[in-house]
Amino acid sequence: MSTTATSPLPGKRQPGTPQAADQSLAVSAKPATWKTPVMLGALGLVAFIVFGLMGPNQTAKFGISTGSDFFQLPALEVPAFLGGMVLSLVLLGLAAYAIFLKMKEQSAPAWLPIAFTVLFAAAFLIWVVGGARTPSISLAGLIAGSVTLAVPLVFGSLSGVLCERVGVVNIAIEGQLLGGAFTAAIVATMTRSPLLGLLAAAAAGAVVSMVLAFFSIKYLVNQIIVGVVLNVLVSGLTGFLFSTVMQANKAQFNSPPGLDNIEIPVLSGIPIIGPILFKQSLVGYLMYVAVIVVWVGLFKTKWGLRVRAVGEHPQAADTMGIKVNATRFWNVTLGGAIAGIGGSFFTLVAIDSFTKEISGGRGFIALAALIFGRWNPIGAFFAALLFGFADNLQSIVTIIGTPVPSQFMAMLPYLVTVFAVAGLVGRSRPPAASGIPYVKG
Template sequence: MSVDQTVAEPAEAPVSPAERSRTRRITTILAIATALLLLMWWKTESGDFTFLLQPTSSDTDEISVSTDGKRLVMYCTIIAIVGLVLFAAKLARRGALFGALMALVGVAFIVGFCAWAYSGQDTPSPLPMTNPLEGTVQYATPLVLGALCGAMCERAGVINVGIEAQFLAGAFFASVSASLAYSAWMGLVGGIGAGIAIGALLALFAIRYLVNQVVLGVVLVVFATGITGFLLDQIPSDQVELLNSPPILATWEIPGLSELPVVGAALFAQNWLVYIMYLSVPVAWFLLFQTRWGLRVRAVGEHPTAADTVGIKVRGRRWQAVLVGGIFAGLGGAFYTVGSTGAFDKDVSAGTGFIALAALIMGRWHPVGAALAALFFGFVSQLQTQLQILAKLPTELLAMTPYLATIIVVAGFVGRAIPPAADGEPYVKS
């Protein structure tokens, strides 16, 4: 008598609707990217595509790479096709392999797009593509600092839509302080003071008077836009040099690092505020995740009632986090005057405070993730600025590119981002 010892195969875990939706989104984006690369490969003319690896501001010898543009687009198309096949075959849908594959396809799409854009130039001397790293850092510096401000605030449970207000106030008072003292470093002090002051207004009305935090942030932006514009108009024409002609922070080339090929001059021959931005990311991470203070800040942002039960002063910690965030935002605002252009002008930040808030969400409320998201936006912004001179695409379409790319990454790859549990919820002690 035989006994059937066949063991049933374990059933596969059911796929959730959210996972199916994510898979459809990513598949659609990869398919569109592949189709666009195929179209660009068909439209690209054979000819050299030159890429200058050294930034234009570098004093070192020029380093360039030239290759056939059509062949380069073909290679990028092959990478996109392989990525689409691997994802569709369920071979790279999770973990580090998925992240590496998406990054590779993204880089391939950008390189292929640039090769198509720079090919077929009807000029005696075709324009080469310059290294975008230097411009990326310049664009991203205030965005990174603003995103760090948002991380501090929202990890404590306070939504900060008013980063733009802190940028404007920081830029104005940095310019005035630096002009009066004729010191760019005093401009940083003025910018920090203004960022903290706007943060104090946010904390006062959001934490003390329980005002709706989203509405409050919008009101603060309107207030800062109006007050800085009004104060600028009050500066007499004969006093502009005294009150609105600040010195700019000096550029420092880090010995050894600034001489590295490709990245040296772009990353390590910058002004001091850029280096402060470099240091701010690990400092913010350390404060939030490696200190007792940061643990308590995150506790009041996740479970304020439980934090209060064990003796943590919820309102006090939220005040502290918002004021510390004001330091980062004030520095970000100072970049628009003493860090780049010098004199303050109305709406000098041009809405970048809201982009910093988007970078924060894209980075999932983590200082490092938010900084990487801000760098991504800075890179795409620099790229669209370079491509405008070619006139191959409408200027209006290119101006949309950074925002469109951010939406695609957030909606297609990041997916649903879950904020701290008590974010935006006022706490009333029972």
């Protein structure tokens, strides 16, 4: 009986073949959708009406330099009405370009939603500052504060990248951040060493992740359910210990020494860039190192190729001799350790003690940054910066007396999250085997 050789269908993966792993790592071409053009068009129209036609008549002033900068730059002054009108027209132009591409059955390029987001944020900032009682704001302080607030989000999103790239959905980022914050506080207080607190935070995050890996990989329990249960468990456990142990003796258990900022001479005095890159705490510097190391590891090393193969097509990876479940287990553990370091930021850098629910839901924002960043460490980093910017902005504009209701400004970080994940992600595709347990045949 003869057999006829057939070639694989375009975009299909043939399980059990070495070529399948390579094919699964490439994103197959998909038809363009109306999702991104419609969202950009709607937001562009809102920007034209609110930021342009209804824009304030004052001049928005943005301070670029601070008194400690190595050299001084003049403040940037922008007529709010004119600036809002120009930027909104550019936004409408970008939306029209996205619609034009869709009419030609072409997807919007990656730079288009990024440029749209940046310009929309600039138009919103001009509108808010221009309509305030004191139409002046420190741009340098706004950006530096945004990066600071984004630190735990970046670590959390990197944890999600490492887990999902290997095929495990990490809903437990919130619990890992919270566990890291609690452990860092109590260990640093008892040892009087913030460095030991930092290491303990990484260990705590790894332990939470090992529980996630143990139940979801070995016993095939639904990964999302395990993650949610872990979040509730860590929240309840840390809350109980805070009430019964830490509050009873704050000096002994909840007064950790902090990590001071490390300033690099001269470079830290560069306007805007200096405080962001060269005036950070140890955790802040580790954030930049972690983004680079994870990106290089995933996309430039043999280890990263194996990790992505496991996340895309575990059967093919298994046929090539890769231990699928072992790779998943250790990747999830590593991701938890990274999230734990991010949690230490709350108690060793941001404030000097632990409180209940100190992470404040940032683990879920980190999960959104992971999706918005398309499961890429660099993309997740910039998405986390966007959410940190929204979080910092709602605090600053309240101080300068903006006419925007404070309740709306408090909602801003979460609105950005919803719009980013719902509309601006476009054809984002998670790893094919993400959330699917693997049973060796």
